[in-house]
Amino acid sequence: AQRVTQPEKLLSVFKGAPVELKCNYSYSGSPELFWYVQYSRQRLQLLLRHISRESIKGFTADLNKGETSFHLKKPFAQEEDSAMYYCALLRNAGNMLTFGGGTRLMVKP
Amino acid sequence: NAGVTQTPKFRILKIGQSMTLQCTQDMNHNYMYWYRQDPGMGLKLIYYSVGAGITDKGEVPNGYNVSRSTTEDFPLRLELAAPSQTSVYFCASSYSNGHDGYTFGSGTRLTVV
Numbered sequence: 001a002q003r004v005t006q007p008e009k010l011l012s013v014f015k016g017a018p019v020e021l022k023c024n025y026s027y028s029g030s031p032e033l034f035w036y037v038q039y040s041r042q043r044l045q046l047l048l049r050h051i052s053r054e055s056i057k058g059f060t061a062d063l064n065k066g067e068t069s070f071h072l073k074k075p076f077a078q079e080e081d082s083a084m085y086y087c088a089l090l091r092n093a094g095n096m097l098t099f100g101g102g103t104r105l106m107v108k109p
Numbered sequence: 110n111a112g113v114t115q116t117p118k119f120r121i122l123k124i125g126q127s128m129t130l131q132c133t134q135d136m137n138h139n140y141m142y143w144y145r146q147d148p149g150m151g152l153k154l155i156y157y158s159v160g161a162g163i164t165d166k167g168e169v170p171n172g173y174n175v176s177r178s179t180t181e182d183f184p185l186r187l188e189l190a191a192p193s194q195t196s197v198y199f200c201a202s203s204y205s206n207g208h209d210g211y212t213f214g215s216g217t218r219l220t221v222v
Contacts (some may be wrong), residue, residue, distance in 0.1 A: 009149060034210060046210035086151060095140060095206035096167060099151040
């Protein structure tokens with residue numbers, strides 16, 4: 001069965017500090033992974049996809065199949081990065097996203 | 110362009126009551142989904158649909174029903190509300206089978222007392 005684990009429920013950093021939000025997955029097939037973000041009083045929105053290999057708002061994430069991880073990183077956190085972040089795995093059979101429990105990022109001034 | 114619209118935004122139900130959560134999208138997406146979000150638990154898939162007339166169960170379908178009579182609408186029905194159904198409900202849609210990401214609605218906060 002597929003599973004997505006985000007071990008940290010809360011991550012608090014100071015502005016300008018590096019950020020790493022951890023995501024580990026288990027899946028027997030070829031994984032397709034995403035990061036979604038939910039800012040305060042806003043709806044959940046796509047942040048980035050591993051297949052795009054893109055950087056969005058300074059965030060990057062690399063799929064490490066050996067460690068079954070997809071950690072989200074940013075070298076210098078900004079206060080506006082404060083939000084709830086969800087890692088998600090797309091399961092090809094059934095076209096469903098499986099979400100992790102989420103990590104709340106707080107960036108302090 | 111409204112995207113995914115959910116109504117109502119908030120609702121309090123008594124145990125045993127029924128209600129329908131509405132979800133409409135105007136992007137001509139074939140795929141639609143209902144998730145519930147419990148604190149600290151992430152999002153759990155309730156039901157999904159790959160097109161009009163086709164629905165299937167997700168991880169936590171018990172106590173819910175759905176229908177998909179049109180491409181645009183995907184209502185979620187609670188027949189006999191229970192306290193365990195207190196949650197935030199999100200509807201989402203995607204054009205392809207999720208490879209381009211989902212578009213989410215703003216959510217419905219439901220409390221069953």
